[in-house]
Amino acid sequence: MVAGQDNPDRPPDTGEWMHIYPPPPRSRVITLFHHGAHVRPWLLNYLGPLLEKLVSAHTLVVITDEEVAKPYLPTIIESLQNWNPGARTLSRAIPSGERHKTRDTWAALTDWMLAERCGRDTAVVALGGGVVGDVAGFVAATFMRGVPFVQCPTSLLAMVDASVGGKVGVDTPAGKNLVGAFHQPTAVLVDPTVLRTLPPSHRRAGLAEVLKHGIVADAAYLDQAVAIGPGLVDGTTTEWDGAELVDLIARSIEIKAEVVKQDEREAGIRQILNFGHTIGHAIEAESDYTLLHGDAISTGMVLESTLAERIGIAEPGTSAAVARALAAVGLPTTLPDGMSPDALVERMRADKKARAWRFMLALPRRVGEMATDAGGYGITVDETDLRAVL
Numbered sequence: 001m002v003a004g005q006d007n008p009d010r011p012p013d014t015g016e017w018m019h020i021y022p023p024p025p026r027s028r029v030i031t032l033f034h035h036g037a038h039v040r041p042w043l044l045n046y047l048g049p050l051l052e053k054l055v056s057a058h059t060l061v062v063i064t065d066e067e068v069a070k071p072y073l074p075t076i077i078e079s080l081q082n083w084n085p086g087a088r089t090l091s092r093a094i095p096s097g098e099r100h101k102t103r104d105t106w107a108a109l110t111d112w113m114l115a116e117r118c119g120r121d122t123a124v125v126a127l128g129g130g131v132v133g134d135v136a137g138f139v140a141a142t143f144m145r146g147v148p149f150v151q152c153p154t155s156l157l158a159m160v161d162a163s164v165g166g167k168v169g170v171d172t173p174a175g176k177n178l179v180g181a182f183h184q185p186t187a188v189l190v191d192p193t194v195l196r197t198l199p200p201s202h203r204r205a206g207l208a209e210v211l212k213h214g215i216v217a218d219a220a221y222l223d224q225a226v227a228i229g230p231g232l233v234d235g236t237t238t239e240w241d242g243a244e245l246v247d248l249i250a251r252s253i254e255i256k257a258e259v260v261k262q263d264e265r266e267a268g269i270r271q272i273l274n275f276g277h278t279i280g281h282a283i284e285a286e287s288d289y290t291l292l293h294g295d296a297i298s299t300g301m302v303l304e305s306t307l308a309e310r311i312g313i314a315e316p317g318t319s320a321a322v323a324r325a326l327a328a329v330g331l332p333t334t335l336p337d338g339m340s341p342d343a344l345v346e347r348m349r350a351d352k353k354a355r356a357w358r359f360m361l362a363l364p365r366r367v368g369e370m371a372t373d374a375g376g377y378g379i380t381v382d383e384t385d386l387r388a389v390l
Contacts, residue, residue: 026243028250032257033264035187037164039250041241043191044152047076047125048083054187055148057123060084061113062091063136064127065100068154069093071197072127080125090116094135098289101131101171103179109139120144123186129155129202130162130293134180137168141183151188155198156206157294159190160213160252165260165270175350176281182265192249193240195232204233205294207329208276210248212301213255215322216272219368221251222325229329271377272370274353275362276301279390282347286339298331306389308363308371313379315366322367341390345383353378359386 027040043050051060060080064073073091080089092112094105113122126136126149133151140149151163169180195203207229214222228248231237238245256273263270280300284291305322308314323333353360360378365371373379 026246028246030250030253030257032164032260033184035185037188037190037253037257039159039190039192039246039253041191041193041246043189044072044076044194045191046079047152047189048079048081050189051080051123051125051150052083054150055123056121057087057148058121059088059090059116059118060123060125061118062089062125062127063109063132063139064091064093065096065129065132066093067096068128068132072154072194076127090118094132096131098131098171098284098293101135103170103172105135106138106142106170109135110143113139113143118143120147122147124149125152126150126163126185127152127154128158129153130158133158133162134168134177135170137166137183137185138170138180141168141181146183148186149183151185153188153190154194156195156203156249157209158206159192159249160206161209161256163188163190164253164256165273166264175347175352176285178350178352188253190249190253192245195245196235196238196240200233200235201292203235204330205292207232208294208298208301208326208331210252211325211329211331212273212275212297213252215301215325215364215367216275216362216370217255217259217368218251221255222367224248225252226325226328233330269377271353271362273362275364275370276304278348278351278353278359278361279303279344281351282344283335283339285347286343287336291336295332298326299333299335302326302333303335303389304361305364307361307381307385308365308379310389311379311381311385313371314364318364318366322364325367335390341387344390345387348386359383 030037094100124136124140126133137149140147153159153163166182166184168183169177172178210225214225259270276297280297284296302323305319309319327333359381361381362377363371363379
């Protein structure tokens with residue numbers, strides 16, 4: 001076991017070591033396997049001392065993107081160097097956006113690390129949104145057959161979804177996330193205050209995954225998220241270091257963690273977290289990634305709920321309830337103009353959730369509960385029914 005990696009012999013991370021800096025008004029820790037997801041305002045201000053406690057590494061490699069690097073990277077590098085004087089600190093910023101979540105980016109990063117003579121005593125720090133977390137995590141999973149990494153998500157979507165659960169990877173021309181691995185981080189460090197620097201459109205897109213967790217597992221949480229959502233998007237009523245935002249993020253992580261603990265490798269119940277993603281990924285790819293992930297998934301959830309009603313799995317009114325919740329925070333609920341159903345179906349044929357060339361989706365029974373079929377959570381759907389909702 002490489003130092004700092006998720007270790008079954010290590011006691012669960014309860015966050016007790018975080019006494020090294022003053023407590024904020026509210027903080028939460030969610031344990032997943034043997035690492036913790038820590039939700040704590042101003043956390044990034046103390047990244048240096050935190051990593052000194054979390055990982056034992058000769059080299060710290062910070063992977064970020066060009067947009068996140070501008071406001072955060074210089075301060076973080078200084079903190080890492082001050083608190084980890086015995087470790088070498090390297091950093092690399094990749095271009096921003098889903099279009100750069102590729103094998104070429106992974107290859108460039110690993111080649112750079114090899115040129116810098118990084119070894120197995122390296123730890124990777126993923127500082128950014130979902131793209132950075134996925135790519136940096138895949139680098140960590142494959143470099144020297146696996147080195148530790150720490151997730152420091154800076155977008156709402158990454159905080160509640162992409163950084164949690166150990167899925168890492170890259171896209172290919174055939175589809176999203178088709179090359180990747182399961183590689184659990186040493187820790188997930190969530191600082192809600194960074195959300196104040198995001199554009200409202202990105203906060204709105206992140207809410208798609210927040211609302212998804214309510215739809216698949218907790219109807220009361222969905223209502224809470226819908227009530228808070230508009231103020232979070234426009235920033236007018238949100239206290240960025242307040243308890244309400246900490247609890248919103250923490251509960252979303254908690255829902256996902258509860259599922260992942262039961263099924264790390266997505267052989268069963270973890271499939272429910274794919275709700276909205278079969279159609280949503282097709283929409284996102286067909287837009288050539290000009291649509292934000294959350295916007296595509298929002299429409300995917302509405303259409304997949306409609307499909308569930310059409311084939312008699314969901315209670316009547318489920319799709320309308322899903323659409324109302326998403327529309328309440330400003331998320332899209334219909335296909336973009338001009339998007340071809342034929343093209344979307346072809347995209348879905350290559351979806352990694354398909355089985356024996358059949359369309360398989362995670363579908364709701366009602367808000368707060370997902371459907372099962374023969375004890376499984378993947379529902380096989382005929383192409384005729386799928387086309388009917390597009």
